[in-house]
Amino acid sequence: MIKRRDLLKISGMGFAQAALMQFPLPGQSKSPALLEAASESKADYTLRISPVAVELDRSHILSTTGYNGSAPGPVLRMREGKTVTVEVINDTDTPELVHWHGMLIPSEVDGTEEEGSPFVPPHGRYRFQLTPGPAGSRWYHSHAMAMDDLHKGSFTGQFGFVYVDGGNDSGRYDQELFLALRDWEPFFTSTMEDDDDDTHNDPVLEKPSTVNTDPNGLEVGSMIYSINDKALGSGEPIRVREGQRLLIHFLNASAIENRRIALAGHKMRVIALDGNPVPTPRDVDAVFLGAGERVDVIVEMVHPGVWILGATEKMIREAGLGVIVEYAGQHKQPQWVDPPRFTWDYTIFGDPNARPSTPEMTIETIFEKIPGGAGKFNSWLVNGKPYPHEREFVLQEGTRYRLVMRNRTDDAHPMHLHRHLWELSEINGKKTAGIVKDTVVVPYYGRAIVDFTADQPGLSLFHCHLQQHMDYGFKALFRYG
Template sequence: MKRRDLLKLGGLALAQAGTTRLPLFSQTSPAASPDKADYTLRIAPVTVELDRSHILSTIGYNGSAPGPVLRMREGKPVSVDVINDTDTPELVHWHGMLIPAEVDGTEEEGSPVVPPHGRRRFQLTPGPAGSRWYHSHAMAMDNLHKGAYTGQFGFVYVDGGNNPGQYDQELFLALRDWEPFFTSVMEDDDDDTHNGPLLEKPETLNTNPDGLEVGSLTYSINDKALGSGEPLRVRQGQRLLIHFLNASAIENRRIALAGHKMKVVAMDGNPVPTPKALDSIFLGAGERIDVVVELNNPGVWILGSTEKMIRESGLGVAVEYTGQHHKPQWIDPPRAPWDYTIFGTATSSSPAPQQTIEMIFEKIPRGYGKFNSWLINGKPYPHEREFVLQQATRYRLVMRNRTDDAHPMHLHRHLWELVEINGKKTAGIMKDTVVVPYYGRAVVDFTADQPGLSLFHCHIQQHMDYGFKALFQSA
């Protein structure tokens, strides 16, 4: 078994009025009343109309899924009221933020839950600048109606005051799968890490039958399936800034805009040292990529998954130039392996690491009954005081993936610098989530500059639930 590794847009039009008629979901200035929180998130049942014949029920924020785009100012403290109108405790995680553990939104770090039919106010100082996001961090286990399987996700854009470049439209697009189910058959057509050097492939493989995985056959960009809702309306000569998010709880994804190149300018909200224009981009679960598109090829095109079945099952949206009204077109982009290192530099300006932490990832087929279990250094979560960090010390984390899945690994409350993928060196790429390739290796450096507990885990919900996580403790 192998894992297959709008539209309610939070759009902001900066060009002429009438260029786009996309709804604006971003919240702006703090509330005038000192008793009122700057932002309010209400967790409650919502319906999502993927198309006229397919309406699903889930849990979302503020009556929609995805939730509103929250625009904040870097370094300016804000208050957030979270109201839980459901019957179960909830947690809201601020993914990519450098904030204290008690507001980070994970039970493992000691963040308080929002009780059923209760509310809680959180105070946080947004940062760093760039594209972040918020989502449920509740455990799901075998309940596919909890945690990241629900519609509890949304963008946060932290404004640092620096214009990332002149553009005419700004779009926030979340890639999403819906209606998850358990399956014993998983194809891996969308994961292009299989052609790597397989540096960590064990000499002897565990040939026991795998446990059940989670799959989906229903997809969208934001809340609309391809062919439903309004197209993205653009004009020839415009520059389009798109903030992409892979909000899937299940899969990594490759996407393209037919007939166009996308210039990668930031990853996980952080500007890349060497922007590159590509035919397609690859996002692990939880990753964000910001691209600039030069709109120089009039027509009606499809922006969506490069995998035909996934695209035709909903993961796409039409991009329509002014005056063009024909059927949307798709052109398969050239196949090229995804390579983080092309966005980096040859040398790093960061301090050299002072200590190295080795991590070996393993899968135990049916190690948790009918489900697989996941081990780090031979053990599932918890790792009692195994990863104790010294404050302000620079660490090198070597992640050795000895499984047949590509894992999007995320470290809370820290940024790390990517220094190696499968033996290929790079520098200057700052991220919070990195896909460790199939039977491959990734190496990152980071400074232990956030006191307290920080959760480290695979961003695929089922993997995290069944052992694939650890706590780092910074003294």
């Protein structure tokens, strides 16, 4: 076995320190010495945004926008706490933003318009510094708004992994894989069936007594899928040997849907959620990922054969969301076995003996959908109104908050708070502790409660990670008083 990083611990949970922008916001000062040093030295990482062709299989080559000539972009490995210089070059005709999802960094470099991060101008470049952290699986992606243009924002191929090494090196595995679940060529539809949100059997604690039955506006769908840049059956299989241990970093890079995935014939031991080690690792038959979520698993390769790792929904899997896993010396037809059906439950990974810290203040949020509220599309409300909410959510630095999310809609929403980590306290009435995340799926007509400490001064965007929902009002800006 090869000894590698230990994903069962976070090294240094302290938050990242200040970062440096090349161009400050109005009213901010800059350090000429640091800027000069950054401009004269070679960047540690360069991301070039440009048109790319993605060959999902021999019969399907699509055109999109990606990073460094590919989609997904390169895996970026960084060291926790070691400041790096990043240069983003934009070879397209539209302004762009690169968001560092799950990083605890200042709002100026977080990569969102709402927080005041500068755009990378068309045919221009932007250089900045950030201090990576915390350790674990993070990712980067476009945060540009798309609205009714399905060739912008996270509908494109602008996404990639960031892995932040924490310094511990006692983990044991033989192969490390970074696998992004992805849908392509999105389209508007009025008949989309949300069969894979996995929460329709949960308690409907927040279902209104009177449900709005107005016709829905157009939603976004897809019929073409892949893991990374290849559809099932195309490209090289994942080649393994009996007795090996695989470390797999899963990412749901979809802008459209939550997903469930399994490796036929094998259990997966969940060791981290959103890059943060779980208190109680568990073996599961399948993992469920909301858009933007990451799940790290260890798989013991103890069942020789040729298997399929893919979506549990037959239609989605056969439309490309899968990859073949082939043991050495095996030459069989790839096999799929439906895993037992079960409801994904965050709380099984919590610490049964721990109690959540007592919050000092509570923030209540209610999510609502207005069918057709934005013309052809639905609109989304937080506490009865769409973005921007002015100064409704004002945090006091150092205060421990409880954020209650009440979902009064018929969708499961992957909610993300930028620049903070939160601890899951309750999901649909089931209490837990010790599970640290940056994105949580609030169930269909359900409720999720998280606790977080306000220790990242600046602006922080809170939003649903489904692109269309965010674009049409499903976001709010948290600010510090």
